[in-house]
Amino acid sequence: MSNQSPVLYGGIEGGGTKFVCAIGTGAGKILAETRFPTTTPDETLALAVDFFKEQSQALGLLTAIGVASFGPLDPQPASVTFGHILPTPKPGWTNADIVGPLHAALNVPIGLDTDVNGAALGEWRWGAAQGLDTFVYLTIGTGIGGGGLANGKLMHGLLHPEMGHIPLPHDKMADPFEGNCPFHSDCFEGLASGPAMEKRWGQKAETLPPDHPAWDLEAHYIALALRAFICTLSPQRIILGGGVAQQPQLMPLIRQKTQATLNGYVQSAEILENIDSYIVPPMLGGRAGVLGAIALAQLIVTNV
Amino acid sequence: MSNQSPVLYGGIEGGGTKFVCAIGTGAGKILAETRFPTTTPDETLALAVDFFKEQSQALGLLTAIGVASFGPLDPQPASVTFGHILPTPKPGWTNADIVGPLHAALNVPIGLDTDVNGAALGEWRWGAAQGLDTFVYLTIGTGIGGGGLANGKLMHGLLHPEMGHIPLPHDKMADPFEGNCPFHSDCFEGLASGPAMEKRWGQKAETLPPDHPAWDLEAHYIALALRAFICTLSPQRIILGGGVAQQPQLMPLIRQKTQATLNGYVQSAEILENIDSYIVPPMLGGRAGVLGAIALAQLIVTNV
Numbered sequence: 001m002s003n004q005s006p007v008l009y010g011g012i013e014g015g016g017t018k019f020v021c022a023i024g025t026g027a028g029k030i031l032a033e034t035r036f037p038t039t040t041p042d043e044t045l046a047l048a049v050d051f052f053k054e055q056s057q058a059l060g061l062l063t064a065i066g067v068a069s070f071g072p073l074d075p076q077p078a079s080v081t082f083g084h085i086l087p088t089p090k091p092g093w094t095n096a097d098i099v100g101p102l103h104a105a106l107n108v109p110i111g112l113d114t115d116v117n118g119a120a121l122g123e124w125r126w127g128a129a130q131g132l133d134t135f136v137y138l139t140i141g142t143g144i145g146g147g148g149l150a151n152g153k154l155m156h157g158l159l160h161p162e163m164g165h166i167p168l169p170h171d172k173m174a175d176p177f178e179g180n181c182p183f184h185s186d187c188f189e190g191l192a193s194g195p196a197m198e199k200r201w202g203q204k205a206e207t208l209p210p211d212h213p214a215w216d217l218e219a220h221y222i223a224l225a226l227r228a229f230i231c232t233l234s235p236q237r238i239i240l241g242g243g244v245a246q247q248p249q250l251m252p253l254i255r256q257k258t259q260a261t262l263n264g265y266v267q268s269a270e271i272l273e274n275i276d277s278y279i280v281p282p283m284l285g286g287r288a289g290v291l292g293a294i295a296l297a298q299l300i301v302t303n304v
Numbered sequence: 305m306s307n308q309s310p311v312l313y314g315g316i317e318g319g320g321t322k323f324v325c326a327i328g329t330g331a332g333k334i335l336a337e338t339r340f341p342t343t344t345p346d347e348t349l350a351l352a353v354d355f356f357k358e359q360s361q362a363l364g365l366l367t368a369i370g371v372a373s374f375g376p377l378d379p380q381p382a383s384v385t386f387g388h389i390l391p392t393p394k395p396g397w398t399n400a401d402i403v404g405p406l407h408a409a410l411n412v413p414i415g416l417d418t419d420v421n422g423a424a425l426g427e428w429r430w431g432a433a434q435g436l437d438t439f440v441y442l443t444i445g446t447g448i449g450g451g452g453l454a455n456g457k458l459m460h461g462l463l464h465p466e467m468g469h470i471p472l473p474h475d476k477m478a479d480p481f482e483g484n485c486p487f488h489s490d491c492f493e494g495l496a497s498g499p500a501m502e503k504r505w506g507q508k509a510e511t512l513p514p515d516h517p518a519w520d521l522e523a524h525y526i527a528l529a530l531r532a533f534i535c536t537l538s539p540q541r542i543i544l545g546g547g548v549a550q551q552p553q554l555m556p557l558i559r560q561k562t563q564a565t566l567n568g569y570v571q572s573a574e575i576l577e578n579i580d581s582y583i584v585p586p587m588l589g590g591r592a593g594v595l596g597a598i599a600l601a602q603l604i605v606t607n608v
Contacts, residue, residue, distance in 0.1 A: 072570075072571060086571045087571050133461075134454075134459075134460065134461035134462070135461075146536070150438075150454035150455050150459070150461070150537075151454050151455040151456070151457040151459075151460075152455070153455040155438075155454070155455075155537070155538065156438070156455075156538060157437075157438035157439075157454070157537060157538035157539050157540050158438070158534075158538045158539060158540050158570070158572050158574060158575075159538055159570065159571075159572055160538055161535060161536055161537065161538050162534075162535045162538075162569065162570060163535055163536055164535075165531075165535045165566075165569055166531065166532040166535045166536060167472065167473050167528045167531055167532060167565065168471065168473065169471050169472065169473050169474060169490075170473060183567045183568070183569045184565075184567060184569070186473075224471045227469075227470065227471055228470040228471060228532050228536065229536055230462075230466075231465060231466045231467055231468075231469045231470045232450070232465055232467055232470060232532065232533055232536045232537060233454075233459070233461060233465065233536060233537060234459065234460065234461035234462045234463055234464055234465050234466075235461050235462060236461050236462050261471065261488075262469075263487045263488060264487070265466065265469055265487045265488070266376075266462070266463065266466060267376060267390045267391050267463075268462050268463050270462060271462075
């Protein structure tokens with residue numbers, strides 16, 4: 001057995017601006033990778049098909065392909081719209097079928113889930129969520145999205161979580177910015193995404209100095225949202241990914257404010273004493289998207 | 305086989321003011337029941353032990369006993385504090401061991417979970433959540449608590465959900481009441497529990513006429529909370545129990561305001577078109593607590 005080639009999986013990180021395609025092993029080793037801009041569904045998926053066809057001639061047959069995509073999307077195999085993007089502001093992608101064209105062209109099982117559920121699964125398999133059965137993976141950047149596992153399986157339910165769109169307390173005396181979510185104005189995403197910060201402060205979030213009051217306010221909103229997730233789901237850990245969350249001055253503020261807003265109510269040592277290992281950055285960094293997609297491919301074959 | 309006695313389970317609904325103990329079958333038929341005030345842990349548990357000893361002499365041996373209790377509590381069998389109440393404002397009950405004394409006296413497996421997880425399990429087994437794998441059971445009355453199933457199992461994670469303590473938007477111009485939660489002032493429970501309504505309006509919630517503006521405000525807060533739960537967990541259904549939620553004028557308002565606050569963002573027919581079967585009252589009514597406890601007893605034996 002030890003001389004056999006490893007089982008190979010394909011992964012597609014389908015982002016709003018770029019697609020990343022990769023081939024990797026079940027141990028999370030990437031053997032080939034490409035990236036290209038997200039244009040129309042037809043054109044973008046055709047480039048993905050080309051990559052997998054070419055590379056699998058060189059590397060060997062793929063067992064399955066996982067797609068970790070921007071959403072909203074329908075991840076339920078039993079649904080009539082399974083594998084499709086749902087209505088989205090992104091031009092041309094509403095109702096686009098992702099799974100159908102890939103399966104037709106490549107004839108392997110295709111798994112599809114949200115980018116955040118993919119990243120969560122990658123962190124569970126190889127990163128910061130190993131051994132847990134209930135945790136949240138949150139990304140705070142251009143948008144805010146959340147996924148994770150509940151009772152050992154990816155969170156789906158009705159469709160998939162939309163954690164960026166929870167309502168939050170918003171003191172307009174302290175923060176008169178109205179919020180920029182086209183659906184809810186001052187939901188979590190409308191108050192705390194990168195573009196919301198840019199609109200509020202008149203400059204890009206990453207150009208704000210570490211001691212700018214923007215970061216204290218940002219940590220305030222993130223902590224309120226984490227309290228909502230903790231009280232709703234009781235996660236064993238929260239992983240904070242995305243560009244905004246990676247600002248080094250944020251993490252200590254978020255941890256401290258999350259403890260403060262919970263105010264001792266959840267009597268768990270993980271929160272009261274070990275907050276540094278309860279709210280953590282991702283371990284897979286820039287690899288999370290594509291490794292998550294490969295983990296999704298594995299999942300549909302092995303169910304683990 | 306058909307002449308054998310049915311398998312018997314014990315159930316304890318452990319409330320803050322009263323305990324209800326019952327013996328029932330796996331089909332949810334209650335054969336004996338008693339209730340008594342909640343006093344000290346020793347005295348209260350001794351009365352429960354007496355009931356089960358006496359009744360099982362008459363009815364037959366119990367296979368297991370389930371306890372659906374007020375919390376916070378530790379429902380994780382692997383934990384050192386398993387089966388104990390955690391720090392609580394209720395005098396005498398902080399760190400009280402519930403499972404230990406019952407097991408020592410009755411020598412059957414004892415299952416323990418929150419009252420709301422018990423009620424959720426009862427509704428899943430015999431009521432409004434049959435066939436679902438991810439749903440929320442919320443009780444709005446003296447306090448606000450939530451539980452449910454995620455991916456086919458009771459929600460635990462770190463400990464158990466505390467859905468009454470999520471933060472909510474609170475416009476103090478429209479509603480100057482500060483909230484009455486001793487931990488978070490104006491969290492969901494602090495704004496919308498029965499005692500919060502009583503304190504805000506100066507009279508008991510159940511005495512407010514159906515056209516009083518209190519109900520519109522109450523539905524407003526409940527709808528915001530449901531949006532938080534929907535965006536976080538993506539439940540397939542939400543069951544609203546508890547005394548406040550049973551006011552008949554509330555349900556239509558809650559449904560309408562939940563759709564309004566989501567504002568079309570979650571593209572699911574269940575929410576957009578079938579909200580009347582998405583946000584529903586419990587089917588087990590006053591039986592939910594004790595049937596939930598019996599369902600918990602079944603769960604530890606059959607794992608179903």
